[in-house]
Amino acid sequence: MARMNERVKEMLAAKKTIILATSTSDGEPNVVPIHSKNIIDDETILISNQFMGKTLANLRANPKVAITFWDKIEGYQIKGDCTYETSGKLYEETAAFVEAYGKSINYPLSSKGILLIKITAIYNVSPGPHAGEKIA
């Protein structure tokens, strides 16, 4: 496992949208934008499934995911192993939050399940001399 430092957590928490990549078991990539995410602890990220199609099918066949997010020219790439849960305290809390958020924007939203991503590696993707460096 790898741990997010304070800067990575700060940026991940602040970004409205992040990018989630999955792939089929035979390597066909898929990438989607994601709003509903949360930091569980230094090595775990939660993403809520409202609309996933190919993403969820991919996860069931291949739990390896990658996430990226950036602000101006500072960016990070996180790799991890994903499990999927449709019950339990974290799911119930997420479902309540997503539903309330949907109401607040007058757009019905319902969480079908949660992705729990255990971080295996973190890379700097900012352009410049440190691009691609592993930081955790």
Ligand SMILES: Cc1cc2nc3c(=O)[nH]c(=O)nc-3n(C[C@H](O)[C@H](O)[C@H](O)COP(=O)(O)O)c2cc1C
């Ligand atoms: C800005 C934005 C934010 C989104 N956030 C989420 C999200 O938090 N959860 C989710 O399940 N889908 C979200 N979606 C929808 C997914 O990006 C995507 O449409 C869905 O996973 C279906 O694509 P797939 O079949 O490749 O999985 C969002 C889409 C956009 C444009």
